[in-house]
Amino acid sequence: MTVYKSTFLSCDFDFDVSGKNYGSARLDYSDDLGVSRVFPIPIATISNGSGPTILLTAGNHGNEDEGQLILRRLIHELDPTDVCGRIIILPALNYPAVRSNRRTSPLDNGNLNRSFPGDPENGPTPAIARFVVDQLLPLADAGIDFHSGGRAAKYVTTSFLCTCSDPEIYRKSFDLAEAFSAPYLYVVDGTKSKTGFDPVAHDRQVPFISNELGGGGVDREAVQIGYRGVQNVLKFLEIVSGSEEMNDDRKDTIYLDAVNTGDVLYAPYEGIFEARVELGERVEAGQTAGALYSLDEVARAPKVLKFANSGVVCIKAVSARVVHGSRLFMTAESVTAEEILGLSEV
Numbered sequence: 001m002t003v004y005k006s007t008f009l010s011c012d013f014d015f016d017v018s019g020k021n022y023g024s025a026r027l028d029y030s031d032d033l034g035v036s037r038v039f040p041i042p043i044a045t046i047s048n049g050s051g052p053t054i055l056l057t058a059g060n061h062g063n064e065d066e067g068q069l070i071l072r073r074l075i076h077e078l079d080p081t082d083v084c085g086r087i088i089i090l091p092a093l094n095y096p097a098v099r100s101n102r103r104t105s106p107l108d109n110g111n112l113n114r115s116f117p118g119d120p121e122n123g124p125t126p127a128i129a130r131f132v133v134d135q136l137l138p139l140a141d142a143g144i145d146f147h148s149g150g151r152a153a154k155y156v157t158t159s160f161l162c163t164c165s166d167p168e169i170y171r172k173s174f175d176l177a178e179a180f181s182a183p184y185l186y187v188v189d190g191t192k193s194k195t196g197f198d199p200v201a202h203d204r205q206v207p208f209i210s211n212e213l214g215g216g217g218v219d220r221e222a223v224q225i226g227y228r229g230v231q232n233v234l235k236f237l238e239i240v241s242g243s244e245e246m247n248d249d250r251k252d253t254i255y256l257d258a259v260n261t262g263d264v265l266y267a268p269y270e271g272i273f274e275a276r277v278e279l280g281e282r283v284e285a286g287q288t289a290g291a292l293y294s295l296d297e298v299a300r301a302p303k304v305l306k307f308a309n310s311g312v313v314c315i316k317a318v319s320a321r322v323v324h325g326s327r328l329f330m331t332a333e334s335v336t337a338e339e340i341l342g343l344s345e346v
């Protein structure tokens with residue numbers, strides 16, 4: 001057992017014990033008033049025999065509940081005797097953000113998914129990122145980080161794959177996303193920003209995906225898809241025996257290329273936006289997205305906003321109330337699986 005210790009975070013959890021085990025990493029933080037508090041970041045392992053290790057995390061953004069539910073359910077429903085290998089689960093990774101039901105940490109306003117590869121000394125959120133990089137990723141043969149749209153946005157239920165410069169790691173990550181078998185597989189450029197969990201995992205040679213499971217309130221179907229998805233990946237990696245349930249669904253997967261065709265429609269001023277398309281709908285360039293009404297000037301004619309490019313609507317703002325710069329929609333073109341695999345060369 002190795003004991004981890006940094007300025008903000010310590011962990012003496014033994015990841016090598018067989019069976020189902022619970023513990024925590026300890027985040028220590030004192031505020032302006034000198035009040036010292038401990039935030040226990042929960043850890044569970046389910047392990048048995050020899051086999052690969054998968055790292056499963058949720059609560060990277062604290063107000064995204066779907067993955068937190070899915071991983072808690074998995075902890076309680078999975079029997080260690082059905083496991084060949086090891087499952088490391090942190091269902092509330094940025095625990096201070098989870099506890100305050102916020103996207104970011106109340107301690108330092110840190111967005112964990114913009115804090116990688118982390119820093120052990122530069123505040124609690126970078127310290128959590130560094131703990132992941134130094135302590136958890138070296139144990140992992142694969143990983144999944146669970147996300148959703150939180151309060152602000154709703155996503156199509158999708159696996160989320162970052163491109164990377166290593167074709168083998170990209171291919172293995174693509175295979176994880178395929179095994180997850182969500183209705184959509186959404187690909188973004190992971191080669192430019194290295195502050196996210198996925199690109200850093202790829203840099204450490206760990207095949208890794210994340211997902212976006214709805215948002216704007218917990219969607220029961222998205223939770224079911226996510227729960228089935230993680231079970232599918234466990235079977236794919238042969239950590240759990242049994243055939244994957246949703247193989248037949250893969251032929252229906254919609255592959256979205258946000259690397260080359262991702263397009264965002266923003267609100268040009270504050271107002272109330274009447275959306276006229278739905279999530280999952282295919283739109284054409286020039287098609288009306290909706291009408292924006294001024295909040296104050298009732299006599300002002302609404303501005304009709306149009307999509308600049310064609311694509312599938314994959315993200316939609318939850319609220320009609322928008323300010324200048326609010327993201328209303330995001331679209332990306334659907335492509336083939338072969339085209340998705342070719343993106344490793346961009």
Ligand SMILES: [Zn+2]
Binds near residue numbers: 060146147148
């Ligand atoms: Zn998120």
